[in-house]
Amino acid sequence: MTREVRLERERQFFRELTHWAPRDAVGAWLQVVVAWLAEVVRAERAYLELYRGDGDTLTVSFQCTAAQEEAIRGVTERGIVASAIASGRTLHVPWAGLDDDHDPTRAETVLCVPFTAGQPGTLYLEGKAPFTDEDVQLVEHVARYLGPILEGNSPTPIDRTPDPTSEFRGRLRLDGVAGRSEAMARVFEQLALIAPLDITVLLTGDSGTGKTRLARAIHDNSPRRDGPFVELNCAAIPETLFESELFGTRDGAFTGARQQAGKIAAAEGGTLFLDEVGELPFGAQAKLLQLIQSKQYYALGSQQLATANIRILAASNASLQTLVHEKRFREDLFYRLNAFSLRVPSLGERREDIGPILDVLARRASFEHSLPLLPLSSSFRRACETMDWPGNVRQLRGRLEQALIRAVSERATQVELRHLDDAPEQPEQPQSFSEATRQFQKEFLRRELERCDWNVREVSRQLDLTRSHVYNLMRSFGLTSTTPGTSPRPAGAKRR
Numbered sequence: 029m030t031r032e033v034r035l036e037r038e039r040q041f042f043r044e045l046t047h048w049a050p051r052d053a054v055g056a057w058l059q060v061v062v063a064w065l066a067e068v069v070r071a072e073r074a075y076l077e078l079y080r081g082d083g084d085t086l087t088v089s090f091q092c093t094a095a096q097e098e099a100i101r102g103v104t105e106r107g108i109v110a111s112a113i114a115s116g117r118t119l120h121v122p123w124a125g126l127d128d129d130h131d132p133t134r135a136e137t138v139l140c141v142p143f144t145a146g147q148p149g150t151l152y153l154e155g156k157a158p159f160t161d162e163d164v165q166l167v168e169h170v171a172r173y174l175g176p177i178l179e180g181n182s183p184t185p186i187d188r189t190p191d192p193t194s195e196f197r198g199r200l201r202l203d204g205v206a207g208r209s210e211a212m213a214r215v216f217e218q219l220a221l222i223a224p225l226d227i228t229v230l231l232t233g234d235s236g237t238g239k240t241r242l243a244r245a246i247h248d249n250s251p252r253r254d255g256p257f258v259e260l261n262c263a264a265i266p267e268t269l270f271e272s273e274l275f276g277t278r279d280g281a282f283t284g285a286r287q288q289a290g291k292i293a294a295a296e297g298g299t300l301f302l303d304e305v306g307e308l309p310f311g312a313q314a315k316l317l318q319l320i321q322s323k324q325y326y327a328l329g330s331q332q333l334a335t336a337n338i339r340i341l342a343a344s345n346a347s348l349q350t351l352v353h354e355k356r357f358r359e360d361l362f363y364r365l366n367a368f369s370l371r372v373p374s375l376g377e378r379r380e381d382i383g384p385i386l387d388v389l390a391r392r393a394s395f396e397h398s399l400p401l402l403p404l405s406s407s408f409r410r411a412c413e414t415m416d417w418p419g420n421v422r423q424l425r426g427r428l429e430q431a432l433i434r435a436v437s438e439r440a441t442q443v444e445l446r447h448l449d450d451a452p453e454q455p456e457q458p459q460s461f462s463e464a465t466r467q468f469q470k471e472f473l474r475r476e477l478e479r480c481d482w483n484v485r486e487v488s489r490q491l492d493l494t495r496s497h498v499y500n501l502m503r504s505f506g507l508t509s510t511t512p513g514t515s516p517r518p519a520g521a522k523r524r
Contacts, residue, residue: 203245236422
């Protein structure tokens, strides 16, 4: 890597570091910081631990599997790494020397840098070769500032806020269903109630809210979980082919017909999910009603009655009650499908879930399209959290995939706000590493002064600096209680 490329990456990193994380997104911001740091110093893996006052530990990792995180935790809790953390020393050694039981063929190098002030924590990185002195200095520089930043804007209040979905995530299988909002907790509460019951469920809600994924979650938590989950989109099948698609055909049922199993037979012993059931042809609705009532059916062209051992789930973004009123949907079928109704909230009703959903969608898009998993910048996240998404999760996923593709095509190291196709222009950025560092120091000091109501004595105590040094920094940065962006008030006045 040339020095010019290195400096550019450092400039990009510190631009991200100066994008201050809101209190409700500290974890996501730390994820971006750790990913960027790993990229700049060419680390294979990176891991951050915060040791909180309540005895818990907050962890953030980059390119680590669950097993690798567990191995790293084991290393940091014992031996010379634990000693280095306790003493506040930087540790830079080959991993092979850390554990006698470790595979000696591995040549990774470990860099472990404890936070030296503020919130206690540790930055831990692994590389294929020893890190350079410049790498070590950069990691120490970041660790030196993260501690005080996190002390004043600790993620602890967020972590201590009860996750209303945690109870259900602990006992339900909810693969790929992201979110920790009260709205999703209510959905999971109903899901836990109906999943074990072999009843028909109607999922309602706007298009793109994730009804299919929740239908799969109902199946995964039911006694039929080991059976197949078969989906049929009623809107995608022509009316003339719907019966054969659902019930199957026998040889000679019509000209050119060959024996073929239908979706009911494919779902035997499991769950049949009828998506967009409101689009079901009126003529086929009577046969579906008969199937639900008797669990028996005839394949097209067959005289032999077949028995269906299936559970039926259905979904519709259209109001079936309205369709019944318009005589476009059978009332008796509606009542059969609506043995239990579960409404899926829109993204507008659970904006706090957009961040976790972005993380899940980014991993999924990266895997499905064989693209690198790039971190999402805090500005990108904030834009997504404030935008309207009438198409809900489906629309969000499409926009995220487009942004990810643009970022990869530019060989960017993260997905930024400009990669959204309607992103606003970005403000002019610092042109050097030292300028970015100075900007970061100025913003950090200004925030600390405001937080302490411009009490220099308290700021110096909080930052472990002399008052004279704080005054010098204030003069250097041109910071006063009437600095633009702050409210003018006399010294010692308290903010209401």
